[in-house]
Amino acid sequence: MKFGIFYELSVPRPFENGIESKVYHDSLAQIRLADEVGFDTVWAVEHHFLEEYSHCSAPELFLTAAAMCTERIRVGHGAVVCVPEMNHPVRVAERAAVLDILSNGRLELGTARSSTWTELGGFEADPDTTKKTWDEFVRTIPKMWTEERFSHQGVCFSMPERAVLPKPVQRPHPPLWVTVTSPGTELDAADRGLGALGVATAGFEEQERRLKEYRRRIQLCDPVGSVVNDQVATLNFLYCDEDLEQAARYGNALIGQFGQANSHLLFTREAYPTRAYGLLANISPGGGRRRTPAETNPGQSVNLPEGMAIGDPDRIVEVIREWESLGVDQVNFMLNALECIPQERVLNSLRLFGEHVIPKFSASD
Amino acid sequence: MLIGTTPLEQLVSELPTIPNWDIEPVVLDGVEILQAQFELAATNIEQLLPPALHPTIPPLGHWSCWEVPDSPWGSFKLVKFRLSCRSGARPRTFLLGAFIDNQEAQQNLSNNWGLAARQAKISFVRSYDAAEFNVIVNKQLALDVKLRNPESLATADLQLFASMQGANTPSGVRLVQFDPSYEVNRTERYTPTIDHFAPHVWQREGIDPVYAVTAWGANTTIHLPKIRFVCRPDIDAFRGTESVAKP
Numbered sequence: 001m002k003f004g005i006f007y008e009l010s011v012p013r014p015f016e017n018g019i020e021s022k023v024y025h026d027s028l029a030q031i032r033l034a035d036e037v038g039f040d041t042v043w044a045v046e047h048h049f050l051e052e053y054s055h056c057s058a059p060e061l062f063l064t065a066a067a068m069c070t071e072r073i074r075v076g077h078g079a080v081v082c083v084p085e086m087n088h089p090v091r092v093a094e095r096a097a098v099l100d101i102l103s104n105g106r107l108e109l110g111t112a113r114s115s116t117w118t119e120l121g122g123f124e125a126d127p128d129t130t131k132k133t134w135d136e137f138v139r140t141i142p143k144m145w146t147e148e149r150f151s152h153q154g155v156c157f158s159m160p161e162r163a164v165l166p167k168p169v170q171r172p173h174p175p176l177w178v179t180v181t182s183p184g185t186e187l188d189a190a191d192r193g194l195g196a197l198g199v200a201t202a203g204f205e206e207q208e209r210r211l212k213e214y215r216r217r218i219q220l221c222d223p224v225g226s227v228v229n230d231q232v233a234t235l236n237f238l239y240c241d242e243d244l245e246q247a248a249r250y251g252n253a254l255i256g257q258f259g260q261a262n263s264h265l266l267f268t269r270e271a272y273p274t275r276a277y278g279l280l281a282n283i284s285p286g287g288g289r290r291r292t293p294a295e296t297n298p299g300q301s302v303n304l305p306e307g308m309a310i311g312d313p314d315r316i317v318e319v320i321r322e323w324e325s326l327g328v329d330q331v332n333f334m335l336n337a338l339e340c341i342p343q344e345r346v347l348n349s350l351r352l353f354g355e356h357v358i359p360k361f362s363a364s365d
Numbered sequence: 366m367l368i369g370t371t372p373l374e375q376l377v378s379e380l381p382t383i384p385n386w387d388i389e390p391v392v393l394d395g396v397e398i399l400q401a402q403f404e405l406a407a408t409n410i411e412q413l414l415p416p417a418l419h420p421t422i423p424p425l426g427h428w429s430c431w432e433v434p435d436s437p438w439g440s441f442k443l444v445k446f447r448l449s450c451r452s453g454a455r456p457r458t459f460l461l462g463a464f465i466d467n468q469e470a471q472q473n474l475s476n477n478w479g480l481a482a483r484q485a486k487i488s489f490v491r492s493y494d495a496a497e498f499n500v501i502v503n504k505q506l507a508l509d510v511k512l513r514n515p516e517s518l519a520t521a522d523l524q525l526f527a528s529m530q531g532a533n534t535p536s537g538v539r540l541v542q543f544d545p546s547y548e549v550n551r552t553e554r555y556t557p558t559i560d561h562f563a564p565h566v567w568q569r570e571g572i573d574p575v576y577a578v579t580a581w582g583a584n585t586t587i588h589l590p591k592i593r594f595v596c597r598p599d600i601d602a603f604r605g606t607e608s609v610a611k612p
Contacts, residue, residue, distance in 0.1 A: 012366075013366065118422060121404070121576075259454055260454075261366070263419070263453075264367065264420070264421060264422045264451070265422065266422060266423060266425060266449065269524050270421075270449070270526070271425055271449075272578060272579045273518055273522045273524065273552070273579065273581050274518075275521075275522045298452035298453040298454075298455045298594060298596060298602040298606050338366075
């Protein structure tokens with residue numbers, strides 16, 4: 001079992017008095033500690049225009065800073081948005097290669113297509129085509145990394161032969177992932193030999209169902225890259241405290257604040273009817289399967305996820321054992337939301353996790 | 366976090382009254398719907414919502430028109446203007462104004478579901494390559510929406526949201542969750558323009574539809590159910606939601 005920390009870089013209003021700077025620098029301090037105590041990966045998303053929810057619009061810069069102040073932890077550029085109005089695929093390949101070089105071969109590259117109208121609309125991207133453009137990106141980026149010169153005649157971009165430089169240091173190339181929000185995307189990942197990077201918190205039963213099919217399909221995959229990344233990661237929240245009452249207090253605040261910030265987002269399907277965006281998983285307000293009338297109660301919290309890593313170290317070990325038994329390879333944790341947990345408590349939570357939980361899942365355990 | 370800031374009584378000048386919860390569900394067959402969705406200028410958008418609700422970013426205005434060929438109250442056309450929002454974590458819309466062309470339907474929608482609509486002349490036209498609807502209030506054009514370039518969609522591609530509408534209810538002044546269910550028989554997407562929108566006629570001065578997102582049309586059967594939930598307008602839905610009838 002591997003452990004990661006996962007950053008949306010949420011920033012509470014008002015956006016003044018250096019709060020954005022504080023969030024960025026506190027996060028780097030957390031990453032330094034995570035590196036020391038044994039976490040495997042730090043992930044940072046790419047989002048645009050998502051007020052409060054995520055101010056992480058240039059993750060490659062943030063992750064470069066993270067790589068420069070750490071020695072061991074891998075840097076997960078996850079996920080870069082594979083929509084040409086936001087990123088040209090050549091620029092994605094170039095930036096990722098530079099990050100792989102600067103981190104001495106510690107890059108993991110996640111790919112995504114954005115799920116909000118807030119973002120797609122902001123770039124005037126066509127929601128009908130993002131799945132196709134994502135597919136074209138993931139099929140071409142490994143070639144840009146591994147072929148001396150690359151040319152392409154495609155749908156979302158074309159280019160004459162050029163050397164895409166620099167090349168990443170990992171051979172044959174850094175591991176590739178796709179973020180999984182909508183149910184079914186894990187199958188797109190499997191069919192292409194990509195890791196499934198869960199970014200919507202899913203319960204045990206749902207995760208088990210998805211995992212089983214992913215494992216079956218990836219055996220039959222036609223990989224887009226030179227290597228198959230047969231890994232499944234799931235997203236979780238972490239607040240570890242020896243005082244269970246404090247753990248519950250801050251852990252529930254973390255989940256609640258994340259949910260509140262998330263609820264402001266305008267999801268693509270909500271604004272723009274299209275078959276390219278199915279019902280979202282539980283990351284979207286009211287998303288997921290069609291709801292029964294009883295489930296339309298606005299007074300109920302939606303989808304309070306099971307299996308969250310909130311509690312004292314013993315309880316968290318139990319929860320992770322459950323994830324492990326399902327076959328999940330990596331659990332990525334969000335540590336804070338809208339600064340609802342003071343920095344010292346976040347750092348203490350990381351220390352406790354590193355001291356009491358990670359050793360229970362080490363290879364020799 | 367952004368939350369609504371204006372008391373409901375200030376947002377809705379004349380709250381409709383639901384005298385009791387003894388509501389008979391109604392089924393409306395063969396309803397044609399046209400809906401245009403525009404982003405609104407976001408400045409102070411929270412002033413358009415009561416404290417129970419919070420806005421989406423960006424705010425989305427929904428202008429929709431129902432052409433109902435038959436109902437217990439006869440045929441009618443209804444135009445609603447709603448604002449995207451959240452009630453708790455649920456996606457909802459908040460009713461900012463409505464017009465209708467049938468007095469009996471007006472009374473029943475108001476008395477049973479708290480849907481306050483004013484009388485107006487409403488035009489609804491749908492042809493093979495375009496559609497449009499407009500609203501004329503006291504000979505003044507209040508809204509003129511044109512839809513072009515229809516593209517067929519699968520009926521499952523459409524996602525429809527309940528609206529929250531202010532009313533005097535047996536429980537007091539509440540936001541009533543108007544939550545019809547829809548059987549969609551046909552749907553298509555359009556490119557919309559709003560050729561005219563007179564915010565003062567809607568008593569919504571300052572609202573500016575600034576960016577066309579999309580539009581859609583549909584043929585549906587609409588089930589108007591009993592009211593299931595109401596919310597106190599002054600506190601968030603997690604604390605202020607009350608159950609009215611079992612689903």
